[in-house]
Amino acid sequence: xxxxxxxxxxxxxxxxxxxxxxxxxxxxxxxxxxxxxxxxxxxxxxxxxxxxxxxxxxxxxxxxxxxxxxxxxxxxxxxxxxxxxxxxxxxxxxxxxxxxxxxxxxxxxxxxxxxxxxxxxxxxxxxxxxxxxxxxxxxxxxxxxxxxx
Amino acid sequence: xxxxxxxxxxxxxxxxxxxxxxxxxxxxxxxxxxxxxxxxxxxxxxxxxxxxxxxxxxxxxxxxxxxxxxxxxxxxxxxxxxxxxxxxxxxxxxxxxxxxxxxxxxxxxxxxxxxxxxxxxxxxxxxxxxxxxxxxxxxxxxxxxxxxx
Amino acid sequence: xxxxxxxxxxxxxxxxxxxxxxxxxxxxxxxxxxxxxxxxxxxxxxxxxxxxxxxxxxxxxxxxxxxxxxxxxxxxxxxxxxxxxxxxxxxxxxxxxxxxxxxxxxxxxxxxxxxxxxxxxxxxxxxxxxxxxxxxxxxxxxxxxxxxx
Amino acid sequence: xxxxxxxxxxxxxxxxxxxxxxxxxxxxxxxxxxxxxxxxxxxxxxxxxxxxxxxxxxxxxxxxxxxxxxxxxxxxxxxxxxxxxxxxxxxxxxxxxxxxxxxxxxxxxxxxxxxxxxxxxxxxxxxxxxxxxxxxxxxxxxxxxxxxx
Numbered sequence: 065x066x067x068x069x070x071x072x073x074x075x076x077x078x079x080x081x082x083x084x085x086x087x088x089x090x091x092x093x094x095x096x097x098x099x100x101x102x103x104x105x106x107x108x109x110x111x112x113x114x115x116x117x118x119x120x121x122x123x124x125x126x127x128x129x130x131x132x133x134x135x136x137x138x139x140x141x142x143x144x145x146x147x148x149x150x151x152x153x154x155x156x157x158x159x160x161x162x163x164x165x166x167x168x169x170x171x172x173x174x175x176x177x178x179x180x181x182x183x184x185x186x187x188x189x190x191x192x193x194x195x196x197x198x199x200x201x202x203x204x205x206x207x208x209x210x211x212x213x
Numbered sequence: 214x215x216x217x218x219x220x221x222x223x224x225x226x227x228x229x230x231x232x233x234x235x236x237x238x239x240x241x242x243x244x245x246x247x248x249x250x251x252x253x254x255x256x257x258x259x260x261x262x263x264x265x266x267x268x269x270x271x272x273x274x275x276x277x278x279x280x281x282x283x284x285x286x287x288x289x290x291x292x293x294x295x296x297x298x299x300x301x302x303x304x305x306x307x308x309x310x311x312x313x314x315x316x317x318x319x320x321x322x323x324x325x326x327x328x329x330x331x332x333x334x335x336x337x338x339x340x341x342x343x344x345x346x347x348x349x350x351x352x353x354x355x356x357x358x359x360x361x362x
Numbered sequence: 363x364x365x366x367x368x369x370x371x372x373x374x375x376x377x378x379x380x381x382x383x384x385x386x387x388x389x390x391x392x393x394x395x396x397x398x399x400x401x402x403x404x405x406x407x408x409x410x411x412x413x414x415x416x417x418x419x420x421x422x423x424x425x426x427x428x429x430x431x432x433x434x435x436x437x438x439x440x441x442x443x444x445x446x447x448x449x450x451x452x453x454x455x456x457x458x459x460x461x462x463x464x465x466x467x468x469x470x471x472x473x474x475x476x477x478x479x480x481x482x483x484x485x486x487x488x489x490x491x492x493x494x495x496x497x498x499x500x501x502x503x504x505x506x507x508x509x510x511x
Numbered sequence: 512x513x514x515x516x517x518x519x520x521x522x523x524x525x526x527x528x529x530x531x532x533x534x535x536x537x538x539x540x541x542x543x544x545x546x547x548x549x550x551x552x553x554x555x556x557x558x559x560x561x562x563x564x565x566x567x568x569x570x571x572x573x574x575x576x577x578x579x580x581x582x583x584x585x586x587x588x589x590x591x592x593x594x595x596x597x598x599x600x601x602x603x604x605x606x607x608x609x610x611x612x613x614x615x616x617x618x619x620x621x622x623x624x625x626x627x628x629x630x631x632x633x634x635x636x637x638x639x640x641x642x643x644x645x646x647x648x649x650x651x652x653x654x655x656x657x658x659x660x
Contacts, residue, residue: 078396078400079232079233079238079396079400079410080232080238080240080396083228083229083231083232083233084228084231084232084233084234084235084236084286085233085568085570085631086233087233087631089228089229090541090571090574091229091538091539091541091545094537094541094574095378095538098377098378098538102376102377102436111436112377112435112436113436121532123532124537125577125578126575126576126578127537127541127575127576127578128573128575128576129573129574130572130573131570131571131572131573131574134570134631137233137410138400138410138411184532184534184581227545227546227549228559229542229545234419234421234482236482239392239422239425240389240390240392240393240396241389243388243389243392243425244389244525247389247525247526247527248525251525251585260585261526261584261585262585270383272383272429272432273388273429274428275427275428275429276388276392276425276426276427276429277425277427278424278425278426279423279424280421280422280423280424280425283421283482286559287549287558287559287560333383333385333432377530377531377536378530378536378538380530380531381526381527381530382529382530382531382532382533382534383531384531387526387527389527435531
């Protein structure tokens with residue numbers, strides 16, 4: 065599956081996600097990034113339970129979000145994820161959040177992830193511990209750089 | 214420690230807990246009940262890790278909340294918990310949430326809990342599996358009924 | 363639209379909704395009730411912004427949830443809502459949450475709502491202030507009782 | 512009040528903040544940053560309602576968090592905030608989250624804020640619209656740079 069074939073993730077903004085400013089609270093974007101990332105990993109063939117069965121946990125090392133335009137209750141966010149860096153130990157996923165109706169960019173951001181053994185005790189290199197995952201993530205990251213090249 | 218000596222729990226309402234109506238969102242009260250319950254269990258000598266070490270997990274079976282007056286950002290909730298029913302297998306904890314400054318009752322509610330083995334596979338009776346916990350919870354429940362009697 | 367034609371609401375359980383017991387945290391069910399209720403109101407022709415334009419806010423007076431079986435990360439909840447009581451001032455919505463794949467009932471519950479003027483200062487009766495809403499809610503509640511009758 | 516006199520903010524990690532990895536979910540750190548920032552603003556004499564009365568809303572433009580060590584249920588976070596940049600229009604607040612018991616640094620991060628008119632329609636410069644706030648924020652930012660100089 066090429067990046068062109070990956071479908072964006074849609075999240076309808078909920079009432080409980082609003083704050084008294086009348087907009088979606090900033091902390092929810094990290095949760096939406098996670099929803100989108102889960103969906104992206106499913107689409108490229110690396111669902112969470114495949115990682116888990118291989119004894120690997122991906123932990124969040126860094127989160128970053130830039131808020132451009134607010135989203136409101138009942139508006140739908142269209143979120144796209146891309147692997148922007150991967151070296152076997154660590155992966156960085158970039159996100160773009162648009163208002164699905166208007167196309168306005170509402171936020172951009174990224175999360176960096178470290179691959180750990182199931183007990184969270186030590187980093188693992190996917191090339192050795194889960195070669196198929198290494199291949200898939202490398203391919204999708206490569207596609208990314210080729211697109212930019 | 215008698216019920217008279219148990220201190221209420223205080224929670225300052227946070228911005229991220231508000232919704233676009235300008236009040237604290239209803240779902241947060243279940244989270245505050247949990248905070249208060251944790252604090253109450255600590256005070257009566259049954260902290261979470263004591264239960265866990267005894268191989269017991271307390272799961273929520275029922276939650277109920279009646280919303281009387283809204284709370285707003287930066288207002289402080291004063292929450293009191295009481296064990297209103299306990300039979301060894303199940304425990305019901307009642308709560309009253311007041312505006313700490315004005316004393317207005319903002320919400321009342323209860324949660325019912327079942328005692329399960331650590332793998333969540335079967336109910337346990339505390340009298341057999343953790344007699345000290347059984348004694349403490351019974352005593353505090355008894356106190357409650359005596360107060361009312 | 364009859365109750366038979368109303369579609370259930372689906373929510374895929376998210377990682378951030380889990381707790382350290384490895385199940386969906388109890389407080390999220392109130393949030394899912396809200397998501398389902400919003401969807402239900404849209405389906406019967408009373409979206410939130412129609413209420414808002416009519417100057418009416420529906421506030422939660424009571425929430426109640428009974429937890430039967432846990433839901434886990436990546437499982438999908440199928441949630442059905444029904445209006446079980448409505449008298450013009452107050453409305454009670456009942457919910458049933460099933461595991462969409464297995465059909466197991468995971469939770470049941472209800473929320474009671476009061477109709478207030480936009481500034482939250484006083485109760486309003488929908489028959490006078492928003493007759494169309496009164497008609498729609500009465501019809502769907504009636505259907506409900508007829509079904510049971 | 513000098514930076515030396517500002518007290519850190521304490522947050523006891525709650526059960527509902529854990530995830531199935533058994534640690535505090537990454538999205539909560541943005542919420543704790545907000546709690547700490549509110550407390551910091553109170554301490555330096557710029558509580559939220561003072562800003563609000565002056566017709567100014569501070570919106571989050573950027574959030575960033577680096578996760579160093581996990582925090583667990585019932586552990587207490589000690590969080591310190593500092594104004595690391597302020598130019599009248601925008602303010603950047605830096606945070607350091609430690610395990611209060613062990614002193615281990617668990618996370619660092621920052622949030623950038625823009626000062627907007629109450630209807631969120633346009634940026635405001637605090638020097639003109641709220642000179643006292645401008646003075647306080649400048650002083651605390653200055654202190655910061657002098658400490659480092």
